[in-house]
Amino acid sequence: MKKWKCVCGYIHDGDEVCDVCPKCGAAGSVFAELDEAAAGVIERSRNTNALHAQLIDLARQIERVCEAGIRDALDPGCVDVFEQSLNASFKQMKLSMTEMQGHMDKGKWG
Numbered sequence: 001m002k003k004w005k006c007v008c009g010y011i012h013d014g015d016e017v018c019d020v021c022p023k024c025g026a027a028g029s030v031f032a033e034l035d036e037a038a039a040g041v042i043e044r045s046r047n048t049n050a051l052h053a054q055l056i057d058l059a060r061q062i063e064r065v066c067e068a069g070i071r072d073a074l075d076p077g078c079v080d081v082f083e084q085s086l087n088a089s090f091k092q093m094k095l096s097m098t099e100m101q102g103h104m105d106k107g108k109w110g
């Protein structure tokens with residue numbers, strides 16, 4: 001499927017360009033059709049970016065569990081495990097966010 005990129009960065013998927021950009025309201029005439037290679041990179045990246053988004057969501061869930069465990073504070077061993085897990089999930093979230101930022105910078109987005 002063809003891909004068209006608006007001046008605002010929005011990517012439209014379709015055989016024909018859309019009439020109006022749903023993001024910024026610009027006319028379809030400002031869209032540029034992406035070549036096959038650029039369209040392929042975006043298509044491929046969408047799946048990977050969605051996987052990173054899932055990892056970030058899971059990391060946030062782990063953070064909430066760890067924070068509850070730290071508040072619960074049954075004993076020092078438990079608190080230590082929850083604190084270590086909290087730090088590890090925070091690091092995981094930042095790794096995925098950094099990777100996604102890199103994708104945006106390289107046009108692997110949309």
Ligand SMILES: [Zn+2]
Pocket residue numbers: 006007008009010021022023024025026
């Ligand atoms: Zn736009």
